[in-house]
Amino acid sequence: MTQNEQDYIGSLKSALSGTIPDEELQDILSDYTEHFRAGREEGRTDEDLCRALGSPMDVAQEIRASWMVSRAEKNRSCRNIWRAVLATIGLGLLNLIVVLVPFILLTLVLLIILVVGAVCIVFGPVAFVLALLQTAGISFINFWLWPVAGVFFSIGITSLGLLLVIGDYYLARFFYHLGIRWLKWNIRMIRKAEGTA
Amino acid sequence: MNVQFKKGVLEICVLSVLARRDCYGYELVGEISKRIDISEGTIYPLLRRLRDEGLVTTYLQESEGGAPRKYYRLTGTGRDRERELRDEWMQFATSVNAILAEVTHDAE
Numbered sequence: 405m406t407q408n409e410q411d412y413i414g415s416l417k418s419a420l421s422g423t424i425p426d427e428e429l430q431d432i433l434s435d436y437t438e439h440f441r442a443g444r445e446e447g448r449t450d451e452d453l454c455r456a457l458g459s460p461m462d463v464a465q466e467i468r469a470s471w472m473v474s475r476a477e478k479n480r481s482c483r484n485i486w487r488a489v490l491a492t493i494g495l496g497l498l499n500l501i502v503v504l505v506p507f508i509l510l511t512l513v514l515l516i517i518l519v520v521g522a523v524c525i526v527f528g529p530v531a532f533v534l535a536l537l538q539t540a541g542i543s544f545i546n547f548w549l550w551p552v553a554g555v556f557f558s559i560g561i562t563s564l565g566l567l568l569v570i571g572d573y574y575l576a577r578f579f580y581h582l583g584i585r586w587l588k589w590n591i592r593m594i595r596k597a598e599g600t601a
Numbered sequence: 602m603n604v605q606f607k608k609g610v611l612e613i614c615v616l617s618v619l620a621r622r623d624c625y626g627y628e629l630v631g632e633i634s635k636r637i638d639i640s641e642g643t644i645y646p647l648l649r650r651l652r653d654e655g656l657v658t659t660y661l662q663e664s665e666g667g668a669p670r671k672y673y674r675l676t677g678t679g680r681d682r683e684r685e686l687r688d689e690w691m692q693f694a695t696s697v698n699a700i701l702a703e704v705t706h707d708a709e
Contacts, residue, residue, distance in 0.1 A: 434671075435626055435645050441668060442627035458640025466646040474653060591650075593609045
C-alpha cells in the first residue's frame, strides 16, 4: 500500500515506464502530482489522498491498456493487437474468457483459412499443368483418372484458393476493427471485481 | 452498489459535471467521489481517454496557490455525447424505476 506522494508517483512511474512514450508518462505523472498538491492545499494528508486514489497498479494497467489499444487502432499489426489483448487481460480475470479465448479462436480460424487457401493456390496450378500434359498424352505420371475433368477441377481449386485468401484478408480486417471496438468497450466497462472500489 | 456497474456510468458523470463548468482534475474527482464511492485514481485515465476521443480539451490556468492547474473543458462533440448519454440514462432509469414501483405496489 502506498503511503505518500513519492510512493504513489514512483509506483506509477515504474509500472508504466518503457510501455508508453516518455512524454505521455510525464503528462500522466504531472496529473497526479497536481492532484496531491491540490489535496494538500485543502489540508488532506498524503495517506488520506493515497487511500482515496486507490491502487496505482490498477491505474497503470488501465492506462497501459488504453494506450495499447489506441496504438493497435492507429498501426494495424498482429503484434499490436496481440499486445492490446494482453494488456486488457490485466483489467479483470473475466477478460481471460471474454477477450483472450475469442481472440485465440479467431486467430486460429483465420490462419486455417489462410493455410487452406495457400495450399489450393500452390497445388491447383501444379495439378492443372499435370492435367494438361496428360490430356496431351505427354505426361510421365498418370496423376488424373480423367485428365479433362482434371483441367477444370484444378482451375476450380486454384480459384477457390484465391477466393479464400482474399476473403480471409477482408475477414481479418473486419474482425480487427470489431476487436478494437470490443477492447475499447471493455476498458470502459470492466472493473476489477472487489476491494479496489 | 455493484462495482462493475459503477465504472460504466463514470463517463456520463464526468461529462455531466463538465457540462456545467470547466474543472481541474482534483475538483472534478471531488465532485464525483462525494456522491459515488470509487477509486479516485481511475478518473484520470478516463479523462485521458475522453481527451483522446476529442470529447474534452485541456488548458492551463494559474491558481491562487501559484502553480498552474490543468482544466478540462467539454468540446462540441463532448456536449453532444453528454446530451445523448444523459437521455439514454434518463430513459433507462425511468423504466427501471417504473418496474421497481410496480413491484413494490404489488407487494403491498
